[in-house]
Amino acid sequence: MHATDLSIHYGAKKAIAGVTIDVFEHESLALIGPSGCGKSTFLRSLNRMNDTVEGVKVGGSVELDGEPIYAPDVDPVLVRRRVGMVFQRSTPFPKSIFENVAYGLRIAGQRDSRVLAESVERALRRAALWDEVKDRLSDSGMSLSGGQQQRLCIARALAVEPEVLLMDEPCSALDPIATAKVEDLVSDLRRSVTIVIVTHNMQQAARVSQKTGFFYMGRLVEVGDTSTIFTRPRHRETEDYITGRFG
Numbered sequence: 001m002h003a004t005d006l007s008i009h010y011g012a013k014k015a016i017a018g019v020t021i022d023v024f025e026h027e028s029l030a031l032i033g034p035s036g037c038g039k040s041t042f043l044r045s046l047n048r049m050n051d052t053v054e055g056v057k058v059g060g061s062v063e064l065d066g067e068p069i070y071a072p073d074v075d076p077v078l079v080r081r082r083v084g085m086v087f088q089r090s091t092p093f094p095k096s097i098f099e100n101v102a103y104g105l106r107i108a109g110q111r112d113s114r115v116l117a118e119s120v121e122r123a124l125r126r127a128a129l130w131d132e133v134k135d136r137l138s139d140s141g142m143s144l145s146g147g148q149q150q151r152l153c154i155a156r157a158l159a160v161e162p163e164v165l166l167m168d169e170p171c172s173a174l175d176p177i178a179t180a181k182v183e184d185l186v187s188d189l190r191r192s193v194t195i196v197i198v199t200h201n202m203q204q205a206a207r208v209s210q211k212t213g214f215f216y217m218g219r220l221v222e223v224g225d226t227s228t229i230f231t232r233p234r235h236r237e238t239e240d241y242i243t244g245r246f247g
């Protein structure tokens with residue numbers, strides 16, 4: 001994906017401006033920066049999730065496989081199928097584990113029960129949850145632990161085979177063990193799906209990403225190889241943030 005000179009306003013308030021960035025296939029990109037700097041706003045712009053916010057204005061462009069996703073003839077529902085999303089708080093539906101994962105496939109019109117079963121199994125395997133739930137697929141998604149629920153939401157997002165997966169602080173409500181499982185998953189998944197992950201946790205960014213972008217006050221200050229950003233940042237603001245001087 002590629003964003004060019006992207007700006008987003010909520011009413012009169014500018015949330016991000018002048019953001020130009022490449023998101024490379026088969027890599028994960030971590031977005032870091034202090035609270036309110038525009039990370040989530042930027043993330044949500046990549047699958048037009050901001051469209052649902054009243055009074056939002058988007059300038060500049062975002063391309064997916066060279067196609068502008070904000071062009072007037074583009075259906076945002078199709079964009080969201082290609083660019084999936086996982087949120088901070090896991091949000092299983094009050095349905096069975098199976099139906100939680102099958103949900104997007106059913107919406108997309110899949111009716112074949114064999115195809116559904118295969119797709120659900122594949123998504124649960126990719127989300128490293130299959131072994132824990134394969135004997136209880138008809139139990140409620142809400143009966144799972146917090147970490148399992150988050151992996152269920154990841155499986156639900158993966159079931160429709162998106163090209164890109166956006167993750168907005170996916171571990172912030174999880175304990176360290178559940179967090180480690182999701183981090184391992186992100187490290188594995190990026191081989192088959194491009195990942196953009198917002199995190200407050202710099203160790204997490206260092207562990208799971210190949211590229212890191214630092215946002216500050218609505219601007220992308222710098223983006224580069226994760227190892228470089230954390231050892232030799234080019235900008236003073238980045239250095240101050242990663243060394244804990246603010247934020």
Ligand SMILES: Nc1ncnc2c1ncn2[C@@H]1O[C@H](COP(=O)(O)OP(=O)(O)OP(=O)(O)O)[C@@H](O)[C@H]1O
Pocket residue numbers: 010013014015033034035036037038039040041042053
């Ligand atoms: N729906 C909204 N309506 C109005 N202003 C908003 C909305 N969402 C975000 N903002 C504002 O836009 C700016 C960027 O917010 P955003 O949530 O993108 O930052 P963030 O870096 O993700 O912060 P955090 O780490 O705290 O989640 C903030 O000033 C915020 O108050």
